[in-house]
Structures are given as C-alpha cells and as structure tokens.
Amino acid sequence: MSRMGKSDLRTTAKASRRQVLAGAGALAGMAALPASVRAAGEPIKIGVIAEISTLPGAAIPKGAQIAADGINAKGGVMGRPIQLVVYDNHVSSVESVRAFQRLASQDKVVAVIASFISEVVLALEPWSARLRMPFITPGAASNNISKQVHDDYDHFKYTFHGWFTSYFIAKSTSDSAHDLLVDQLHMKSSVVMSEDAAWTTPLDEGYLEFLPKAGLAVLDHIRFSPDTTDFTPIFNRIEARKPDVIITGISHVGVVPTVQWAEQKVPIPMYGVSSQATSSDFWKDTHGACEGVTSQAGAAPDSAITPLTLPFTQGYLKRYGLLPAYCGYSSYDMVYVIAEAIARAGSTAADKMVTGLEATDHVGTIGRIKFYGRTARFTHAIEYGIDLVPGVMLQWQQAKMKTIWPLKYATTKISFPSFVKLPA
Amino acid sequence: MLGYEIFVDGFAISSLYALGAVGFTLIFGVSGVLNLAHGGTMVVAAMIAWLVIGDLHTGVLGGALVGIVAAIAFAFATYFATVRPIQRSHAIPKEETEIFILTSTLLWGIMIQTAIAYLFTTNPVTVPPLVPGVVHVLSVRTPRNEVLIAALCWLVMAVLWLFVSRTRAGKALLAASINPRALTLCGFELSRIHLLVWAIYGVLAGIAGVLLGTYLGASSDNIGPLTASAFSIVILGGLGSVPGSLIAAYVVGYFETMTAYLIAPTLRSIPALVIVVLVLYIRPQGILGRR
Numbered sequence: 284m285s286r287m288g289k290s291d292l293r294t295t296a297k298a299s300r301r302q303v304l305a306g307a308g309a310l311a312g313m314a315a316l317p318a319s320v321r322a323a324g325e326p327i328k329i330g331v332i333a334e335i336s337t338l339p340g341a342a343i344p345k346g347a348q349i350a351a352d353g354i355n356a357k358g359g360v361m362g363r364p365i366q367l368v369v370y371d372n373h374v375s376s377v378e379s380v381r382a383f384q385r386l387a388s389q390d391k392v393v394a395v396i397a398s399f400i401s402e403v404v405l406a407l408e409p410w411s412a413r414l415r416m417p418f419i420t421p422g423a424a425s426n427n428i429s430k431q432v433h434d435d436y437d438h439f440k441y442t443f444h445g446w447f448t449s450y451f452i453a454k455s456t457s458d459s460a461h462d463l464l465v466d467q468l469h470m471k472s473s474v475v476m477s478e479d480a481a482w483t484t485p486l487d488e489g490y491l492e493f494l495p496k497a498g499l500a501v502l503d504h505i506r507f508s509p510d511t512t513d514f515t516p517i518f519n520r521i522e523a524r525k526p527d528v529i530i531t532g533i534s535h536v537g538v539v540p541t542v543q544w545a546e547q548k549v550p551i552p553m554y555g556v557s558s559q560a561t562s563s564d565f566w567k568d569t570h571g572a573c574e575g576v577t578s579q580a581g582a583a584p585d586s587a588i589t590p591l592t593l594p595f596t597q598g599y600l601k602r603y604g605l606l607p608a609y610c611g612y613s614s615y616d617m618v619y620v621i622a623e624a625i626a627r628a629g630s631t632a633a634d635k636m637v638t639g640l641e642a643t644d645h646v647g648t649i650g651r652i653k654f655y656g657r658t659a660r661f662t663h664a665i666e667y668g669i670d671l672v673p674g675v676m677l678q679w680q681q682a683k684m685k686t687i688w689p690l691k692y693a694t695t696k697i698s699f700p701s702f703v704k705l706p707a
Numbered sequence: 708m709l710g711y712e713i714f715v716d717g718f719a720i721s722s723l724y725a726l727g728a729v730g731f732t733l734i735f736g737v738s739g740v741l742n743l744a745h746g747g748t749m750v751v752a753a754m755i756a757w758l759v760i761g762d763l764h765t766g767v768l769g770g771a772l773v774g775i776v777a778a779i780a781f782a783f784a785t786y787f788a789t790v791r792p793i794q795r796s797h798a799i800p801k802e803e804t805e806i807f808i809l810t811s812t813l814l815w816g817i818m819i820q821t822a823i824a825y826l827f828t829t830n831p832v833t834v835p836p837l838v839p840g841v842v843h844v845l846s847v848r849t850p851r852n853e854v855l856i857a858a859l860c861w862l863v864m865a866v867l868w869l870f871v872s873r874t875r876a877g878k879a880l881l882a883a884s885i886n887p888r889a890l891t892l893c894g895f896e897l898s899r900i901h902l903l904v905w906a907i908y909g910v911l912a913g914i915a916g917v918l919l920g921t922y923l924g925a926s927s928d929n930i931g932p933l934t935a936s937a938f939s940i941v942i943l944g945g946l947g948s949v950p951g952s953l954i955a956a957y958v959v960g961y962f963e964t965m966t967a968y969l970i971a972p973t974l975r976s977i978p979a980l981v982i983v984v985l986v987l988y989i990r991p992q993g994i995l996g997r998r
Contacts, residue, residue: 336828374829479973508973510932512923515716516967523708539924542833546850548841559830567761570835 324359326366327631329621330386331614332379332397332407335371338562339399339534342611343421344369345603347396349595350618360622361629367618368392376406383407387414393631394418394621396445399534399558399610401425401481411441415633417624417640419445419617422610426450426485429655429664436657440637443654444664445617446581446610447674449482451667453489455674456530456555456579459688461497463676463697464554469706470527473499476517476553477532478509486532486556494530502526509535514543526551527706534558538568545572548702555579563606566682573679575699577687580609581649583677585694586686592648606684616647649674711845713961713968719853721960722860723918727933728940728952729864730911736884736947737904740808744785744816746933748912752778753920754823757832767835771917774834778913779906781819786905789815816930823927831929834920856918863914864953867907880904884947932976939983945996954994958982 331347334340344367351365359365368390370382379398386392387410395411398404399422408431411418418441420428429444447455464470475490477483487504494501502524507517517540521529529551533540537559544553557578559565565573582588584596584606595615599607607615624639625631641663645652650672654663665672669689676688678697685695699705731745742748756774759765765773789811793799799807836852844854871877882890883900891897919925919933940959944951962979970978986993 336824336830338830506973508975510928511972511975512929513716513720513967513975514972516712516964517972519712519716520968538831538833542924546836546839546841546852547848548850568830568832570833572833 324361324363326364327360327622327625328366328368328390328392329618330383330390330392330395330397331367331369332372332382332386332395332403333369334374334398334400334403337374337399338537338559338564339422339608339610340374342562342608343396343399343614345599346421346595346607346611346614347618349598349602350615350622354619354622360625365618365622372398372403374400374403376403379403379407380410383410383416383418384414387416392416393625393633394636396421396614396617396621399423399446401428404428405481408439408442412438415441417441417443417621417633417636419443419621419640421445421613421617424449424452424482424486426661427481429661433657433660433662436662440663441633442663443640444661445620445652446613446665447667447672448661448664449484449486450489450661451664452556452579452674453486453493454667456676457490457493457497457499459579459674459676460494460499460528460530460554462690463688464528465498467697468527470499471706472502472526473528473530474503474505474521474524474526475501475530475532476505476507476521478535479506480509480535482534483532490530490532490555499528499530501530511536512539514540515547518544518547518549522549522551529553529555531555531557537565541565541569541576542572545569545574545700545702550702550704552699552703552705553577558609560679561677561684562608563600563684566679571682574681575679575703577676577678577697578609580612580675580677581672582609582612583675583686583694584684586675586692588650588673588675588692589646589648591646595648612648616645616649616652619647620645620652708846709968711847713964715844715847715849715853716968717957717961717964719849719857719922720964721957722857723915723922724936724940724960725953725956726860726863726911726918727915728937728944728956729867729949730908730915731937732941732944732947732949732952733880733911734904734908735941736949737880738883738901739805740790741805741812741938742785742790742908743809743813743934743938744789744819745912745937746930746935747816747819748778748781748785748909749916749919749933750823750925750927750930751781751819752913752916753834753925754827754832756834756917756920757925758827760835767837770834771837774917774920775910775913778916779909782905782909782912783902785812785815786901816934820927820930823930827927829926829928831924831926832920833924834917836921852921856922859914859918863911867911870907876903880907936976939980941993943983943986943993945993948993948995951993951995 331344333343355364372379394417396419401423404420404423426448432439477487531553554577560576560578561580582592587593628635628639653666655661673689675686677684678687687693687697734740752774755777756770759773760770793807838851840851841848940955944955959979963975966978967975
C-alpha cells in the first residue's frame with residue numbers, strides 16, 4: 284500500500300468521523316447537485332471496520348465511500364443520505380469487537396461492513412447475533428461464516444457473507460485451472476501451497492476435492508506459517524515433486540514469496556489465490572517480480588464483468604490514485620446491497636433488513652449478487668455461478684493486471700515469465 | 708541433493724545472522740550494553756534503502772549506502788537517547804544500570820516498530836537484489852544475490868578483524884572489552900571508544916539490514932524476531948565473544964534450515980531456541996563465553 288494511499292485514506296476516515304460528530308450528513312460530492320435530488324433527511328449510518336494498514340483492508344472503506352457518495356448523489360435511500368462511520372481495527376479481533384460494539388451503541392449504525400480476515404469476522408459474528416446488527420463481510424472467506432448461519436439460523440441470521448466462501452474460491456480456481464492449465468497448457472499435476480489460516484483450511488479441502496476433478500493431480504500439500512520469511516525450503520521441496528504448477532492460497536503473505544519465487548527463478552508457475560496481488564501497488568512492492576503471478580478475485584480492472592465494473596475501477600483510480608484490491612469491489616457492492624435492502628424493507632429495523640437482504644438480486648461490480656437461502660449449505664453467502672458471481676482469474680502481465688478467466692471476459696491469454704518451464 | 712540444498716541455503720542465512728549478531732555482541736563486549744532495539748536498526752536500514760531506491764531512483768547501490776548511513780544515525784540515536792543518559796544518571800544505582808538500559812532499548816525498539824508500522828504499514832518491503840540472476844552452486848540453483856550476500860558478510864567480518872587486530876583504535880576497542888579500567892589508566896577516553904563501537908555497530912547492522920532486505924524482505928513485524936535471533940545467537944556463542952557469535956550464528960542458521968527442510972517450514976525457529984535453552988542449562992557461559 285502506498286503512503287499516499289494511506290494518508291489519503293486517513294483523511295477519508297477522519298472526515299467521516301467528523302461528519303458523525305457534527306451530524307452534518309455526507310455533503311461531499313453533493314454540493315454541486317440540484318436541490319431536488321439531494322438527500323436531505325436524517326442520515327442512515329453504516330459502520331465500516333477494516334484492516335487499514337494492509338493492502339486488501341485499505342480498499343474496504345474506500346470502495347464503500349464511493350458507493351455511499353453515489354447513492355447520496357441520486358437522492359439517498361428513502362430520501363435519507365448514507366453516512367459511513369469508519370474504524371481501523373489494526374488487524375486485531377479484539378479491536379474489531381470493540382469497534383463493533385461502539386458502532387452499535389454509540390454511533391447507532393444500522394448495519395456493519397467489516398474485514399477481509401476470517402478470524403476477525405468469526406469473532407464479530409456472535410456480536411452481530413447478540414446485538415441484532417446486520418453485518419456483511421466483503422472479503423473474508425472461511426466456510427464457517429455462512430455455515431454458522433445455516434446451523435443456527437434464528438440466532439445468526441444477521442450475518443451475510445458478501446464474498447466467496449473458501450469452498451467456492453477453491454471451486455472457481457479449479458474451474459479456471461481446468462480451462463487454462465489443463466485444456467490450454469496441458470498440465471497434469473500440482474502441489475498445493477497455502478498459508479496456515481482460518482480461511483485456507485476449507486480452501487485446501489476444496490482444492491484437494493476439485494483439482495483432481497479438474498484434471499490436476501495433487502502431488503503434495505504444504506501449509507506454512509504466515510510468519511515465514513524464507514520460502515527457499517518450500518520451493519525446493521515443491522520442485523523435488525516435479526509438479527506442473529503450484530496452486531496457492533495466500534493472503535496474509537504475498538510480497539515475500541513472490542519476490543523469492545522470481546529471484547530464485549523457480550521454474551514452476553504459481554496459480555491460484557494471492558490476495559495481495561489484487562492491489563495495483565503489488566507491482567511496485569515486488570519491483571516487478573510479480574510478472575506472471577495470478578490471483579482469483581471478484582473483478583479485474585480491465586474487464587467489464589458487468590456494466591458497473593469499469594466505471595467503478597476508473598472512479599476509484601481517479602479518486603485514490605491506485606486500483607482497488609479485491610474487497611474494494613465487493614465493499615462497493617455491499618453498500619448498494621444494504622441500501623436496496625433498506626428501501627425494500629421500508630425500514631432500518633434489523634429483522635426487516637434481514638428479510639430485505641435475503642431478497643437481494645443486485646447487479647454489482649462483481650456480477651449478479653444473490654444470497655443463498657436458509658436451507659442451502661452456505662446460508663447467506665453470495666451465490667457462485669458463471670451467470671451470477673463467477674469470480675475472475677487475473678494475472679500480472681507487463682505491469683498490468685489482466686483478466687484471463689472466465690474465458691468470455693478474458694482480455695488476454697495466460698502467460699508466464701521465461702524462467703517458468705511449461706509442459707511440452 | 709537435499710544435503711546440498713541445506714548446505715547452500717543455510718550458508719547464506721547463517722552468514723547474514725553472523726553479521727547481524729557480531730555488532731550486537733561487540734557492543735556488549737566493549738560497553739556491557741545489550742541493545743534490544745537491534746532489530747530496529749536492521750529494519751530501519753532496509754526500509755530507508757527501499758524508500759530511497761523507489762522514490763529517489765538512486766539505484767540499488769546508492770540506496771544501500773543511504774540505508775547504511777541511516778543505520779549509523781539510528782545507532783547514535785539509540786546511544787544518545789536511551790543508553791548514555793542512563794549511564795550518566797546519578798539517580799539510578801550503578802548495579803541497576805544494565806537492567807534500565809535493557810528496558811529503555813527494548814521500549815525504544817517498540818517505539819520504532821510502531822512508527823514504521825504507522826508510516827509504511829506492516830507489509831514487508833523488499834530491496835531489489837544487488838545482482839540479478841541465478842548460478843548453480845553444488846548443483847543447487849542459487850540466486851547470485853545470495854552468493855554475494857555470503858561473500859559480503861565474510862568480507863565485512865574480515866575487515867572488522869583487520870581493524871581490531873591491526874589498528875590502534877581497534878586494539879583499544881579490544882582492550883576496552885578486556886579491562887576498561889586499565890585502558891583509562893593508559894590515557895584512553897572510554898566514552899570515545901564507546902562512540903566508536905556504536906558507529907561500527909551501525910555499519911555492521913546497516914549492511915546486514917540492507918542485505919536482509921534484498922534476501923528475505925523487511926517489515927516492522929520483523930523487529931522483534933530479529934532482536935530475539937541476535938540475542939539467542941549471542942547467548943549461545945557466549946556474551947561478548949565475537950568468534951563465539953560466528954560459530955553460534957552457523958549453528959542456529961543450519962538448525963533452522965534443517966528443520967525447515969526435514970521437518971516443516973512452520974517449525975523453523977523452534978529447535979534452535981531449544982538448543983539455546985539447553986546450552987543455558989549445560990554451559991551457561993555459551994560456546995566461547997568468558998563469564
């Protein structure tokens with residue numbers, strides 16, 4: 284994350300706190316509009332809790348703010364403007380819970396959008412239940428988030444999973460691997476390499492289930508500590524297995540394994556999830572070592588998955604000077620999802636909002652967003668599907684993030700740097 | 708093949724550990740100070756080098772030099788802000804000076820860690836390699852940069868050895884670590900020798916920090932573990948003994964590498980720490996310690 288981006292974000296966060304204190308409403312961006320479309324009533328407050336010192340987390344309040352401004356510019360919700368109240372959780376579950384409580388009791392928000400880290404979201408979920416506070420994560424992936432809603436619906440129904448479950452990330456990655464690695468590059472074998480974290484346990488289960496079905500045998504499965512600094516032993520162990528590809532599940536780490544992979548010229552391509560690679564700063568942070576690195580994401584900056592994807596990306600770039608990381612897109616969408624749910628329910632009462640959210644059918648930046656129902660395996664998770672939210676596979680090619688899958692949205696073909704050896 | 712991989716990979720990381728720990732042990736040997744902000748010095752060097760290279764486009768070498776200068780400045784800042792005032796204080800009893808310095812350098816390290824996290828985020832940064840490309844060492848594909856790191860570490864330590872054994876100032880340094888009182892009786896000013904040792908420390912930790920940045924990357928989160936690793940190497944080698952630290956750096960480096968290769972990368976740092984604890988039981992003065 285750039286220092287510019289960070290200070291810029293701080294300004295935004297401070298501004299929204301000030302607005303709360305003054306109770307003045309979100310005036311930014313509205314001043315130039317004619318009075319007739321200006322949202323006027325008591326603001327509807329939405330809380331945002333994010334890991335602002337991290338590449339993906341920083342995108343959460345930024346994406347949400349663009350959505351709030353867009354909604355307000357068109358008259359708000361039921362004539363009332365949307366106002367965000369942003370807290371930095373310093374990547375801590377404890378601070379997140381404190382912020383969540385403060386948002387509910389002091390700031391009087393009607394819903395909370397929070398975090399891309401599963402451990403944090405799982406810590407907030409019981410509080411969403413206790414305080415009956417509608418809560419959406421735009422970026423965490425653990426299956427348990429929506430599984431809890433399924434298992435104890437009456438209690439946990441206030442939580443919505445506004446991002447893929449690890450299960451569907453594994454499915455989307457494996458589906459793309461089938462089309463690109465197996466069909467196009469004739470690969471047959473893989474090694475799964477994931478960081479040890481709550482979101483990767485179900486992800487790896489999914490990989491081990493879906494990759495062989497996609498045509499990639501799994502030769503080895505390596506989990507490593509997110510504190511790892513030297514990846515040489517891991518790469519050497521993988522190389523000894525002679526797989527065609529390394530399937531990654533990394534989010535807490537990113538820069539270091541990427542730089543070491545390129546510096547050591549590991550001849551095996553990396554493919555899969557590498558969340559930090561979804562930020563445009565990644566090229567600079569790795570000195571271009573990320574050439575050929577891929578990541579599963581919700582949207583890419585170069586491909587119109589929906590008519591909203593590119594205008595949002597450009598607006599974000601113009602406003603913040605960098606491209607949105609993956610949860611920037613979903614955070615933007617979730618503010619709209621909440622606003623529509625309120626309009627549908629005609630109320631900000633929690634139970635009515637839950638009913639409103641369950642009826643969601645919204646075309647956002649990442650696809651057509653619907654939530655799985657009460658009887659589905661992953662209750663309240665966004666529905667995965669090529670015509671719903673398909674997920675994309677993006678790849679760094681010559682300093683730019685390109686879409687390489689789904690094939691109908693692809694802007695270029697998959698390719699790897701010259702030190703990578705591909706099957707004949 | 709695996710044996711060669713462990714040998715080559717372990718050598719580079721151990722050399723880096725050695726360079727990092729030598730400055731740390733030198734300060735203890737000469738002035739009795741345990742600098743718990745040590746990791747901070749290394750990370751400051753790497754961060755400044757990364758910043759200068761990225762924003763001022765000075766090239767890798769220019770950035771590395773600025774990083775080392777920053778480490779020297781930071782070492783002096785540590786000395787004048789957290790060590791010197793406590794050594795001169797009349798309010799603190801002499802026998803408690805060491806524990807006060809331990810605390811103040813620890814807190815100083817935490818302050819630096821928080822400041823770096825605030826300014827640059829906790830995301831690790833990497834300094835571009837001094838030389839790109841790979842070579843085959845014992846049939847193991849090794850980045851040229853890693854070979855250069857090992858060579859540079861040994862070169863720097865050789866220069867340090869020449870300085871200590873061949874120059875007047877270096878000999879005074881050695882004497883200060885053996886009998887400071889006798890040295891002052893010979894007309895040497897101890898405070899100037901302390902300044903010299905902190906400057907040398909800054910150079911050593913700065914070089915180690917920049918090289919670390921090109922190899923493993925650096926972030927504010929590394930500050931604690933880097934201090935802990937230097938600390939355990941110095942305990943293992945014997946507090947204040949430079950050759951002891953060198954041996955210990957290789958013991959720790961190779962134990963970590965073997966664990967990563969033969970057991971699991973996740974457990975990397977654990978066996979080395981167990982060794983340190985065992986050594987404390989069996990031979991508390993360390994491998995070559997004097998006390």
